[in-house]
Amino acid sequence: MTDLYDRINASFSAQGLMATLDAKLALVADGEVHITLPFAKRLSQQHGYVHAGAITSVVDSACGYAALTKASPGYEVVTAEFKINFLRPALGDRFLAIGRVQSAGRMLTVSTGEVRAYGPDDDSYKVIALMQATVVNVQLIL
Template sequence: MNYINERIAASFCAQGMMATLGASLVLATDGEVHISLPFSPHLSQQHGYVHAGAITSIIDSACGYAALTKAPPECEVVTAEFKINLLRPALGRCFLAIGKVQNAGRLLTVCTGEVRTFAEDDSAYKVVALMQATIVNVPR
């Protein structure tokens, strides 16, 4: 496992929210992170869709961890702001949040992300949500 994977995996394991949701870290590479979330009725809203709060949480974390792959070793990251577009109801058996760094500066990193839901056979997906986020490097 390389430094990026170790750094992201250690931080992910320390995050209570992802554990509470049942999310898992799938991929951590330079500037990109994937987080998976299986459907659970415990995460649904009144119509049976996965709640927007759960969708927002996984995409915010994917963007934040993508930014952390670019942050200096002496820094952690926090989200300063984000904009999310919920494109369709979050229906499906599994959701994948993909966060990507678009620009990494000295203090601020701009990321984009999307959440995908997959067909039963994983042959196709639909985008459920899009996000743009600004992440801040903060000294440890």
């Protein structure tokens, strides 16, 4: 494990919502984070798709944690705003949220996110949502 992974994993593990959703870190790299979300009936909306709130939560976290990979030591991050576009219903056996930093400044980072839906075969997917997020670096007070 790397210091970068340890930093992101410690913060991710402290999130109750990610545990509730059964979301898991799949990749941590400089400027990029992947989070998986398995399909669960308890996360569905009335038509059987995964609820937009669950999809939004994992891609927001992926974008935020991608930003955290660029933040200086002694800083955490919080989302200031995001825009999400749903391209199709969230139908699949599992989902992958990918957050990527597009521009990292001293206090603000802009990340983009993509959510992919996978069926029974892991080789093909459909992009179901796209996000753009502005993330703020917040100095930790010890």
